[in-house]
Amino acid sequence: PVSSAGDFISDIVRHDNATGTYSGRVQTRFPPEPNGYLHIGHAKAITVDFGIAAEFGGLCNLRFDDTNPDTEDTEYVDSIIEDVRWLGYEPAGVFYASDYFEQLYLWAEVLIGDGKAYVDDQDGETISAQRGGYGKPGIASPYRDRTPEENLDLFRRMRAGEFPDGSRVLRAKIDMNHENMQLRDPVLYRIRRGHHHRTQDAWVIYPTYDWAHGQSDAIEGVTHSLCTLEFVAHRPLYDWCLEQLPLPHDKPRQIEFARLELTNTVTSKRRLKKLVDDGTVDGWDDPRMPTLSGLRKRGYPASAIVAFCRDMGVSRTNSRQAIEELESYVRRDLNRTAQRRMAVLHPLRLTITNWPAGEVEYFEVANNPENPDDGTRRVAFSGDLFIEREDFAEVPPPKFYRLAPGREVRLRGAYFVTATDVVTDADGTVVEVRATYDPATSGGDAPDGRKVKSTMHWVSAPHAADATVALYERLFTAALPGEATGEPLDDLNPASRELLDGCKVEAALATTKPGEVVQFERLGYFALDPEAPMHFHRTVGLRDEWAAIQKR
Ligand code: ATP
Ligand code: MG
Numbered sequence: 148p149v150s151s152a153g154d155f156i157s158d159i160v161r162h163d164n165a166t167g168t169y170s171g172r173v174q175t176r177f178p179p180e181p182n183g184y185l186h187i188g189h190a191k192a193i194t195v196d197f198g199i200a201a202e203f204g205g206l207c208n209l210r211f212d213d214t215n216p217d218t219e220d221t222e223y224v225d226s227i228i229e230d231v232r233w234l235g236y237e238p239a240g241v242f243y244a245s246d247y248f249e250q251l252y253l254w255a256e257v258l259i260g261d262g263k264a265y266v267d268d269q270d271g272e273t274i275s276a277q278r279g280g281y282g283k284p285g286i287a288s289p290y291r292d293r294t295p296e297e298n299l300d301l302f303r304r305m306r307a308g309e310f311p312d313g314s315r316v317l318r319a320k321i322d323m324n325h326e327n328m329q330l331r332d333p334v335l336y337r338i339r340r341g342h343h344h345r346t347q348d349a350w351v352i353y354p355t356y357d358w359a360h361g362q363s364d365a366i367e368g369v370t371h372s373l374c375t376l377e378f379v380a381h382r383p384l385y386d387w388c389l390e391q392l393p394l395p396h397d398k399p400r401q402i403e404f405a406r407l408e409l410t411n412t413v414t415s416k417r418r419l420k421k422l423v424d425d426g427t428v429d430g431w432d433d434p435r436m437p438t439l440s441g442l443r444k445r446g447y448p449a450s451a452i453v454a455f456c457r458d459m460g461v462s463r464t465n466s467r468q469a470i471e472e473l474e475s476y477v478r479r480d481l482n483r484t485a486q487r488r489m490a491v492l493h494p495l496r497l498t499i500t501n502w503p504a505g506e507v508e509y510f511e512v513a514n515n516p517e518n519p520d521d522g523t524r525r526v527a528f529s530g531d532l533f534i535e536r537e538d539f540a541e542v543p544p545p546k547f548y549r550l551a552p553g554r555e556v557r558l559r560g561a562y563f564v565t566a567t568d569v570v571t572d573a574d575g576t577v578v579e580v581r582a583t584y585d586p587a588t589s590g591g592d593a594p595d596g597r598k599v600k601s602t603m604h605w606v607s608a609p610h611a612a613d614a615t616v617a618l619y620e621r622l623f624t625a626a627l628p629g630e631a632t633g634e635p636l637d638d639l640n641p642a643s644r645e646l647l648d649g650c651k652v653e654a655a656l657a658t659t660k661p662g663e664v665v666q667f668e669r670l671g672y673f674a675l676d677p678e679a680p681m682h683f684h685r686t687v688g689l690r691d692e693w694a695a696i697q698k699r
């Protein structure tokens with residue numbers, strides 16, 4: 148649905164088109180590993196990958212980078228497809244690196260035959276120790292000079308399952324003293340007897356990312372392989388692998404851009420998975436999670452996430468965006484679309500003593516003042532109401548302008564009321580406020596022009612529905628989780644959710660659609676849970692914290 152905004156990637160593609168590099172063809176892919184749910188960072192990659200293809204009339208595929216049987220699962224595959232579609236993108240095709248295992252294997256044999264790969268019998272620890280470091284030469288494996296015949300025999304026997312897990316690997320034979328560590332004879336295949344979610348037990352050897360990624364791009368005809376900056380160091384290896392092989396298409400080109408990171412947020416699947424596995428959150432789609440499924444349940448509109456990613460642009464330097472900025476996109480979107488409702492989270496009884504006994508009056512109230520097309524609804528008013536406990540003070544502190552004994556306020560859309568006295572329980576806690584109303588103020592305005600300092604929300608007790616409301620704080624207390632200790636999970640907020648039972652909400656909320664977001668007047672935006680009836684999640688408050696931050 149969106150095209151990217153004239154960034155450096157567009158410039159490269161435009162240049163390739165102008166020089167006829169790919170005969171004007173543009174093809175990208177979004178390549179997640181199905182080892183977790185997509186998070187807000189992936190939304191950035193999705194908007195870039197699909198955006199570039201859309202901008203140039205090209206194709207973007209979804210390709211699962213499923214080369215690790217131990218961590219991958221169809222649950223993740225399904226959720227990823229759902230989340231990509233939810234964001235508004237339809238992949239031109241859905242592919243799997245595992246579909247190419249046979250081709251990747253045959254290409255490895257080509258490499259071996261050319262004397263450019265060898266089987267190494269050393270363990271992983273030894274191999275990484277021998278890799279050396281910057282300015283420090285590597286040590287050649289004693290198996291480096293095996294003949295192609297011997298390597299081919301061993302590699303075939305690796306595939307046939309003759310050797311135990313981890314006992315041998317296939318390595319590219321490049322340069323053990325290369326200044327780029329990635330080129331010091333990288334591992335291309337390892338032996339692993341995990342059960343793969345698609346190929347089942349057909350394979351006991353699996354290609355590494357570096358052997359699978361570029362070749363999968365080439366098989367599909369990808370022209371521009373977009374990824375994040377941590378792959379810059381892999382690019383020479385990406386190119387090297389492709390240059391050794393007879394490719395069916397022009398060699399794709401890898402282009403890197405900055406990751407999206409947010410303050411107070413962790414975007415590492417490994418760590419998010421730990422929160423799920425430890426039961427710290429209710430699941431991948433817990434509304435506190437930065438996953439797309441969590442944000443969806445929380446009430447974030449896909450359009451707000453996409454607009455945020457697009458407006459941010461594409462950069463070549465990593466940075467962290469303020470989460471308040473994303474929230475301001477969400478708030479702006481919902482302000483246009485969300486119906487207004489009244490809900491009382493901490494109910495306190497308000498009795499109108501001069502209201503005619505048993506009488507009910509209905510007020511016609513706008514559903515969304517921002518959008519008259521949304522129409523109006525009828526809201527019942529009676530002498531038996533609930534107001535917000537914090538909207539009343541028996542002894543009002545300075546600058547408290549809401550209800551207090553002897554003070555008049557407006558009940559939104561209904562009447563002016565004046566508190567007269569209170570009923571307390573044995574502990575002295577106020578359990579009921581008694582008030583009188585002014586019949587001349589029907590609809591919420593006084594004909595004599597008299598002003599009140601406060602307008603409050605309310606619900607009629609006999610008409611109200613019961614609801615449970617979840618309020619959320621940041622999942623991580625630190626702006627940069629892990630800044631102090633190096634472990635982001637150390638900054639987990641122990642009180643990130645407050646569940647309120649016994650909330651009283653206006654009757655119209657009983658017809659809210661699962662997943663719909665409404666505005667509770669004065670309180671914020673709330674999403675109805677897709678499954679639990681009358682269970683609302685606070686999406687975001689009404690105050691624009693991003694505007695406040697910018698003014699500072
Ligand atoms: P994680 O580090 O959270 O496990 P990943 O990079 O391993 O993420 P993949 O499933 O491999 O996750 O990612 C698929 C694509 O999404 C890759 O191209 C990757 O570069 C991109 N991506 C992942 N995280 C981000 C992010 N925070 N910002 C932008 N793009 C991202
Ligand atoms: Mg990855």
Ligand code: MG
């Ligand atoms: Mg990663």
